[in-house]
Amino acid sequence: MTPGAEPTLGFHWPEALCAPVRALPDFSRLWVALSGGLDSTLLLHLAAQCHGGAGPVNAVHINHQLQPNAAETEAFCRSLCAGLNVPLVVERVSVASGEGSSGSGGIEEAARKARYAALERLVEPGDLLLMAHHGDDQAETVLFRLLRGSGVAGLAGMPASRALGGGRLFRPLLHLERSELERWARAAGLAWIDDPSNTDERFDRNFLRHRVLPLLRSRWPGLARRLRHTADACAESETLNRKLAALQWQSLAGEGDRLPVAGLYALSLAEQKNLIRWWARERGFQPPSITDWRQSLNDLLYAGQDREPELRADGFSLRRFQGDLYLVPETRPLPETPVVVEPGSSLRWGEWTLTLVASPKSPPPPIRVSTRQGGERVRFHPDGPSRSLKKWLQERAVPPWERARLPLVFAGPEGAGELIAIGDLWCSEQYSGGAHAAGWRLVVERECD
Structure with missing residues (x-):
C-alpha cells in the first residue's frame, strides 16, 4: 500500500x-x-x-x-x-x-x-x-x-x-x-x-x-498532449468514416446480415473496407484483421458463381451467395443424431427452439428432429405430390450454410416418418395454425425472430 x-x-x-x-x-x-x-x-x-x-x-x-x-x-x-x-x-x-x-x-x-x-x-x-x-x-x-x-x-x-x-x-x-x-x-x-x-x-x-x-x-516534452491531439483527430476521422458507411449502407440497400454485392463493385477499396468494418461493428463484432484487404475482397467478391467464398473473422464470417454478401455469426454445434421432441417441452436446436404443444386427447406420433441427410422429399398438401427438399430450398434462395443447419422435423417411426416442418420456413397444416388436424401444434422459433 x-x-x-x-x-x-x-x-x-x-x-x-x-x-x-x-x-x-x-x-x-x-x-x-x-x-x-x-x-x-x-x-x-x-x-x-x-x-x-x-x-x-x-x-x-x-x-x-x-x-x-x-x-x-x-x-x-x-x-x-x-x-x-x-x-x-x-x-x-x-x-x-x-x-x-x-x-x-x-x-x-x-x-x-x-x-x-x-x-x-x-x-x-x-x-x-x-x-x-x-x-x-x-x-x-x-x-x-x-x-x-x-x-x-x-x-x-x-x-x-x-x-x-x-x-x-x-x-x-x-x-x-x-x-x-x-x-x-x-x-x-x-x-x-x-x-x-x-x-x-x-x-x-x-x-x-x-x-x-x-x-x-x-526528447519530446508534452508527449501525452501530442498523442491526445492525434487521438482526437483520429476520432473525428472515424466519426466521418462511420457516417459515410451508414449512408452507403442505406444507398446500397443493406439489410441486417445481408448486403447486395452489386453496389460494392462501384466503391473504391477504401470505401469497401470502411463499409465492412462499420457493418461488423454494427452487428457487435470486431472488424476483420486482414493484412491484404485487396486480395481478400477480390476473392470474396469476384469468385465464380459456382464457388462459395468465405472470409473468416473473430466470431463471424463473410460469405457470398447469389449476389449478396452475408455476415454469418458463429453457430452452436448441432446434435449428430436425431433428437426426439417430447410433448409439452421445448428443444433447443442450434439457433432454433422447437416446442410441441400438448393435445388434450391423444398422444402424438414420434416427433424427431435431424439435419439434412440427402434425398429428403416434402409433401406440402396431404393429397398433393411430393417435392425434392433440395430443389425447394434452392428455389427459395436459402444459403447453403443455412440449409445444412435447418432442423427437419419428422412425424412417425424412424426411417418411415413424414417431413412435417422445415426450420421456421414451413410447417404442415396438421401441426400449425388454430385448427391443427393432428391435435398437436408444433412451434418453431429462431433466435432472431
Missing part, C-alpha cells in the same frame, strides 16, 4: 477535477469502477463529494484473483467504501493463468475481457459507470495500437464515453495526466494499493510505460 495521512478533513478538491465529474448526464445509479489504485481511489472520492448527496453512488471492485495481494486489495476497497458510506459490489472473476502469453493477446487481454463482461452484466439502463483512465493511459493506448498497426478507429484511443451494458461508461479524467492526479491525491492524504503487476515489463503496456514512454518524453 502507498501510505497516506488520514484524508484531510474538509479538503477542497480543485475545480479541474470536480467539473467533469459534476457535468455527467442524469443517471439512476452512478457506479465507480474501483481497483484500489491511485486513480480509481481518487475518482471515488470525487464522485462521493460531487454526487453523494444528489443521487446513489456505488462502487464495483473486480477481483481477478491473479495477484498475490488480491485479498488485501479487496479488503482495502471494502474499508474505503465503508468510510465514504458508499455501497460496494465485489465481482470475483476467473482468468485462466495459462491463457495466452504475456503479449497483447495473453493474460492481460483475458483479464480485460473478463472485467468488462462483469461490468456489462452489472450496468442497467439509466446507470453510468465511471472509470479512472487518465491522459497517460490514453497515450499508452494510442502508442500501443500504433505499434499493432491499428487504423484510425484504434488510434482514436479510448472514448470519453460509450455504451456499456444497459447504460453508459464515462472517463471524466481522460484529459488529466497521472502526475497531476498523484499530486492532488497526496495533498488530500489519500492512501491506495499499488498493483504489483504494473511493474512487470513482460507485459507490453508495462514495457511501454516504464521503458519507452519516459525516453520519448525526455
Whole structure:
C-alpha cells in the first residue's frame, strides 16, 4: 500500500477535477469502477463529494484473483467504501493463468475481457459507470495500437464515453495526466494499493510505460498532449468514416446480415473496407484483421458463381451467395443424431427452439428432429405430390450454410416418418395454425425472430 495521512478533513478538491465529474448526464445509479489504485481511489472520492448527496453512488471492485495481494486489495476497497458510506459490489472473476502469453493477446487481454463482461452484466439502463483512465493511459493506448498497426478507429484511443451494458461508461479524467492526479491525491492524504503487476515489463503496456514512454518524453516534452491531439483527430476521422458507411449502407440497400454485392463493385477499396468494418461493428463484432484487404475482397467478391467464398473473422464470417454478401455469426454445434421432441417441452436446436404443444386427447406420433441427410422429399398438401427438399430450398434462395443447419422435423417411426416442418420456413397444416388436424401444434422459433 502507498501510505497516506488520514484524508484531510474538509479538503477542497480543485475545480479541474470536480467539473467533469459534476457535468455527467442524469443517471439512476452512478457506479465507480474501483481497483484500489491511485486513480480509481481518487475518482471515488470525487464522485462521493460531487454526487453523494444528489443521487446513489456505488462502487464495483473486480477481483481477478491473479495477484498475490488480491485479498488485501479487496479488503482495502471494502474499508474505503465503508468510510465514504458508499455501497460496494465485489465481482470475483476467473482468468485462466495459462491463457495466452504475456503479449497483447495473453493474460492481460483475458483479464480485460473478463472485467468488462462483469461490468456489462452489472450496468442497467439509466446507470453510468465511471472509470479512472487518465491522459497517460490514453497515450499508452494510442502508442500501443500504433505499434499493432491499428487504423484510425484504434488510434482514436479510448472514448470519453460509450455504451456499456444497459447504460453508459464515462472517463471524466481522460484529459488529466497521472502526475497531476498523484499530486492532488497526496495533498488530500489519500492512501491506495499499488498493483504489483504494473511493474512487470513482460507485459507490453508495462514495457511501454516504464521503458519507452519516459525516453520519448525526455526528447519530446508534452508527449501525452501530442498523442491526445492525434487521438482526437483520429476520432473525428472515424466519426466521418462511420457516417459515410451508414449512408452507403442505406444507398446500397443493406439489410441486417445481408448486403447486395452489386453496389460494392462501384466503391473504391477504401470505401469497401470502411463499409465492412462499420457493418461488423454494427452487428457487435470486431472488424476483420486482414493484412491484404485487396486480395481478400477480390476473392470474396469476384469468385465464380459456382464457388462459395468465405472470409473468416473473430466470431463471424463473410460469405457470398447469389449476389449478396452475408455476415454469418458463429453457430452452436448441432446434435449428430436425431433428437426426439417430447410433448409439452421445448428443444433447443442450434439457433432454433422447437416446442410441441400438448393435445388434450391423444398422444402424438414420434416427433424427431435431424439435419439434412440427402434425398429428403416434402409433401406440402396431404393429397398433393411430393417435392425434392433440395430443389425447394434452392428455389427459395436459402444459403447453403443455412440449409445444412435447418432442423427437419419428422412425424412417425424412424426411417418411415413424414417431413412435417422445415426450420421456421414451413410447417404442415396438421401441426400449425388454430385448427391443427393432428391435435398437436408444433412451434418453431429462431433466435432472431
